[in-house]
Amino acid sequence: MSDESIVKLGRANYMNNYSQFPIAIKSGRGIVLEDEDGRQYLDFVAGIAVNALGYGDEDEKKALLSVLESGVLHTSNLYYNSHAVHAAAMLNSLAGSDAVFFCNSGAEANEAALKMARKYGSSNGRSMLISFHHSFHGRTYGAVTVTGQEKYHKGFSPMLPDVVYAEYNDLDSVRALADSRLAAIIVEPLQGEGGIIPARKDFLEGLREICCEHDALLIFDEVQCGMGRTGKPFCFQHYGVTPDILTLAKALGGGLPMGAALAFGKAKDIFAPGDHAATFGGNVAAAALAEVVLSKLPALSEEVQKNGEYLGKKLDEIVEKHPDLCQSARGLGFMRGIELKIPPRDVISRCMEKGLLVCSAGYTVLRFVPPLIATREDIDKAAAIVDAALSEI
Ligand SMILES: Cc1ncc(COP(=O)(O)O)c(C=O)c1O
Numbered sequence: 203m204s205d206e207s208i209v210k211l212g213r214a215n216y217m218n219n220y221s222q223f224p225i226a227i228k229s230g231r232g233i234v235l236e237d238e239d240g241r242q243y244l245d246f247v248a249g250i251a252v253n254a255l256g257y258g259d260e261d262e263k264k265a266l267l268s269v270l271e272s273g274v275l276h277t278s279n280l281y282y283n284s285h286a287v288h289a290a291a292m293l294n295s296l297a298g299s300d301a302v303f304f305c306n307s308g309a310e311a312n313e314a315a316l317k318m319a320r321k322y323g324s325s326n327g328r329s330m331l332i333s334f335h336h337s338f339h340g341r342t343y344g345a346v347t348v349t350g351q352e353k354y355h356k357g358f359s360p361m362l363p364d365v366v367y368a369e370y371n372d373l374d375s376v377r378a379l380a381d382s383r384l385a386a387i388i389v390e391p392l393q394g395e396g397g398i399i400p401a402r403k404d405f406l407e408g409l410r411e412i413c414c415e416h417d418a419l420l421i422f423d424e425v426q427c428g429m430g431r432t433g434k435p436f437c438f439q440h441y442g443v444t445p446d447i448l449t450l451a452k453a454l455g456g457g458l459p460m461g462a463a464l465a466f467g468k469a470k471d472i473f474a475p476g477d478h479a480a481t482f483g484g485n486v487a488a489a490a491l492a493e494v495v496l497s498k499l500p501a502l503s504e505e506v507q508k509n510g511e512y513l514g515k516k517l518d519e520i521v522e523k524h525p526d527l528c529q530s531a532r533g534l535g536f537m538r539g540i541e542l543k544i545p546p547r548d549v550i551s552r553c554m555e556k557g558l559l560v561c562s563a564g565y566t567v568l569r570f571v572p573p574l575i576a577t578r579e580d581i582d583k584a585a586a587i588v589d590a591a592l593s594e595i
Contacts, residue, residue, distance in 0.1 A: 203226075203238055204238055204239055205224065205225050205226045205237050205238045205239045206224075208226035208238055209222075209224045209225070209226060212226075223550075223551075223554065225237045225238075225239075225241070225554070226238045229257075230245070230256070230257025230258060231256075231257050231258045232256050232257060232258065232575070233245050233248075233256045233257070233572060233573045233575060233576050233580055234257070235257065235559065241557070242557060243554065243557050243558060243559045244557060244558050244559070244580060244583055244584055244587070245257075245559045245572065245573065246558060246559055246560050246570050246571065246572040246576075246584050247559045247560060247561045247569075247571060247572075248571055248572055248573045249457065250426075250452070250561065250571065251394070251426050251431060251452050251453065251537065251571040252452045252453055252457060253453070253457055253573050254429060254430060254431075254453035254456070254495055254502065254573060254574045254575075255456060255494070255495060255498065255573065255574070255575060256573035256575045256576075257573075259456075259494070261494045261497075261498075262456050262457070262491055262494050265490040265491055265493065265494050266487060266490065266491065268490070269285070269486055269487045269490045272486075274486055275485070275486050275487045276482065276485055276486055276487075277484075277486060278481065279479060279480075279481070279483060279484060283484065283486050283489065285486055285489035285490040285492075285493055286304060286484030286485075286486070286489040288489075288493050289302075289304075289484075289489045289492040289493050289496060290302040290304070290484075292492075292493065292496040292497070293450075293462060293464055293496065294464070296435045296436070296496065296499060296500070297435070297436055297448060297464055298444065298466070299448060299464035299465060299466050300465055300466055300467065300469075300470040301464070301465045301469075301470040301471075302462055302463070302464050302465075303462065303463045303465075303473070303478065303483065304460065304461070304462050304480070304483035304484040304485075304489070305460075305461040305462065305463070305480040305482075305483045306459045306460060306461055306480060306482050306483065306485075306488075307340070307451050307459060307461045308339075308340050308345075308423075308425030308426075308449065308450075308451035308452060308461055309339070309340025309341055309342040309345040309346075309461075310340075310342065310451075310461050310480060311425060311449035311450060311451050311461035311462055311463045312339045312340050312342075312344065312345040312348070312388070312421075312423060312425070312449050312463075313340075313342055313344045313345055314449075314463040314478055315386075315388065315419075315421045315423075315447045315449050315463050316331065316344045316345075316348065316362075316386070316388070316421075317344075317477070317478055318419065318447060318463070318465070318469060318472045318473060318478075319331060319385045319386030319388075319418075319419045319421065319447075320385055321472050321473070321477065322385065322386075322419055322469070322472050323384075323385030323386070323418070327383075328382070328383050328384060328385045328416075328418070329363075329364045329383065329385050330364045330365075330366065330379075330381075330383040330384050330385055331348060331362075331364060331365045331366070331385060331386050331387075331388060332365075332366055332367070332368055332376060332379055332380065332384065332386070332387045332388070333348040333349070333350050333365060333366075333367055333368075333387075333388050333389070334350050334367060334368055334369065334370040334389055334390075334393075335350040335351070335367050335368070335369055335370060335396075336350060336351060336370055336393055336396030336397060336399065336564070337349055337350040337351070337370070337388075337389070337390055337393060337396055337423075338351065338354075338390070338393070338394060338395030338396055339388065339390075339423055339425075340425075341354070343358075343361070343362060344362055346358065346361070347361040347362035347365050348362075348365055348388050350367040350396075351395075351396065364383075364385075366379050370389075370393060370396075370399060370401070370405075371399075371401060371402050371405045372405075373404070373405060373408040373409075373412075376408070376409065376412060377412065380412050380415075380416055380418075381416070382416065384412075384413075384416040384418040385418055385419065386413075386418050386419040386420070386421055386446075386447075387409050387412065387413055387418065387419075387420055387421065388421040388423060389401070389406070389409060389420075389421070389422060389423065390422070390423045390424070390426070390427060391406060391422055391424065391427055391437040391438050391440075391441065392426075392427040392432060392437050392533070392534055392537060394425075394426035394427060394537065394563060394569075395426075395563055395564065396563070396564055397539065397541070397563050397564035397565075397566070397567040398532055398533045398537065398538060398539030398563050398567055398569060399532070400532065400533065400534055401441070403441050403442075403443075406438070406441045406443040407441075407443055409443075410443050410444075413446070419446040419447060419469060420445045420446050420447075421445060421446065421447045421448075421449065422437075422438050422445035422447070422448050422449070423449045424436055424437050424438065424448055424449065424450055425449055425450060425451045425452055425461070426452060426537065426571075427534075427537055428448070428450045428452075428453075428454075429450060429452065429453035429454055429495065429499065430453070430499050430502045430503040430506055430535075430574050431453065431506065431535055431536050431537045431571065431574065432506070432510070432534040432535035432536075432537055433503055433504075433506045433507030433510050433534060433535035433536075434503050434507070434535075435499045435500060435503050436448065437534070440534070444466055445466060446465070446466050446467065446468065446469040447463055447464065447465055447466070447469050448463070448464040448466070449461070449462070449463050449464075450462045450463075450464065453495060453574075454492050454495065455488040455489075455491055455492055455495075456488075456491030456492060456494055456495045457491065458485070458487055458488040458491050459482075459485075459488060460485070460488040460489070460491075460492055502574045502575070503574075505574070505575075506535045506536050506574050507535060509536070509576065509577065509578060509581065510534065510535035510536050510538070512578050512581055513536065513538055513570060513572075513576075513581050514531065514533065514538060516581055516582070516584075516585040517531035517538055517540055517570070517585070518531050519585070520540065520585060520588055520589055520592065521540060523589065523592075524589075524592045524593075526543070527542060527543055527544060527592050527595060528540050528541070528542055528543065528592070529541035529542065529543055529566075533570075536570070536571060536572055536574060536576065537570075537571055538569075538570045538571075539563055539567040539568060539569045539570065540567065540568045540570075540588075541566055541567055542566050542567065542568055543566070544566075544595070545565065545566065546562040546566065546567065546568045547562065548595065549568055549588070549591050549592065549595070550562060550568070552591035552594060552595075553587055553588060553591045556587045556590060556591060557587065558583075558584050558587040558588070560584075560588070568588070570584070572584070
């Protein structure tokens with residue numbers, strides 16, 4: 203089939219909730235994707251920060267084939283399976299956490315965290331959740347309520363009760379809201395969809411203090427910025443601030459749907475049997491891929507640390523060269539963005555025509571979240587294409 207016929211079939215049969223680009227991806231190798239018409243793209247989107255190992259990873263292939271050969275793709279949570287328990291042990295070892303709940307997506311991981319927070323607070327009547335403006339936590343009702351962006355709430359009222367929003371990187375705005383009703387604070391250590399905005403160290407340290415003062419839980423949403431993307435296995439490890447709950451998804455399942463909520467210390471025993479569940483949580487195939495990704499995470503993070511700085515340098519050069527179109531570049535590791543002075547869609551389309559996939563974050567940010575295996579050579583190629591696209595405008 204051609205790109206055109208697939209796009210046409212999709213438009214005829216999908217709900218109208220996405221603004222999809224008119225190409226259909228067919229295959230991939232390394233960090234290069236090919237569409238149905240045979241055009242190739244250097245991929246700096248990675249399925250929106252999912253495909254950490256790029257495409258065609260041999261270890262992922264072996265792991266998935268062995269699951270297929272076993273005949274069991276799914277067991278339910280009535281029984282244990284070796285892949286999920288090993289993935290949980292690896293997560294606890296890498297993050298320093300004590301217990302893991304597996305689910306299927308970032309929104310679901312955050313729902314689990316919010317329910318833990320409400321249950322923890324319920325013993326003494328605390329239910330208030332503090333979240334932040336420009337945050338993004340997913341589209342289910344709880345997750346979208348704590349998403350501090352009006353556009354995601356419009357038309358869907360009423361939202362979850364007892365949720366208030368503070369300013370990101372502004373501790374005073376949090377202190378003004380926090381009182382004895384506080385159950386939890388949920389925050390992205392590096393805001394993604396809101397426009398690639400890193401937290402300041404003193405901000406995360408202050409949130410930790412406020413949560414300790416009020417015996418509330420600190421939830422770090424690392425659905426996008428976790429799993430090696432910022433140059434450490436987890437973003438909070440740059441800051442030396444430990445959360446009570448860490449949520450993950452995206453890259454965790456190596457391309458299969460998988461999310462997780464990791465509990466630290468006192469959060470470990472909040473859930474009792476029957477409190478929460480997900481039929482597919484710890485799915486055998488997804489967990490087998492998670493084992494592969496997690497086994498490579500320490501080495502990959504080190505590479506991202508080095509190559510991420512190089513990406514940052516190249517983006518700074520682009521900003522300097524196009525001051526009429528670009529405001530600034532920011533981010534960490536392989537989660538970076540250029541704040542543009544124009545809407546990003548035109549730049550994205552021009553990059554796509556020239557063989558590079560990039561995406562937006564917020565209204566004005568051009569986002570770069572390549573597979574974690576991207577090399578300096580890939581970065582040079584991508585930077586040259588962005589430069590050429592901006593030069594045309
Ligand atoms: C920080 C963050 N949290 C949660 C989510 C929601 O994840 P999912 O789309 O897997 O539900 C996202 C998705 O972009 C995200 O970036």
